[in-house]
Amino acid sequence: TRIIGKISAFTVLQYINYVNNRPVGRVKYALN
Incomplete structure (x- = not known):
């Protein structure tokens, strides 16, 4: 269970790094 976590x-x-690095402007603006 710990390893799976x-x-x-x-x-x-x-995934977060992928989202932040691809469409930087729109995604970061949406998240903030």
């Missing part, structure tokens, strides 16, 4: 957290962080 770490993998899930890592996946979420990668």
Whole structure:
């Protein structure tokens, strides 16, 4: 369970980085 949690957290962080790095202007403005 602990390992799965770490993998899930890592996946979420990668997704956030992907979203923030691709359409930087619109996405960051929407998140803020």
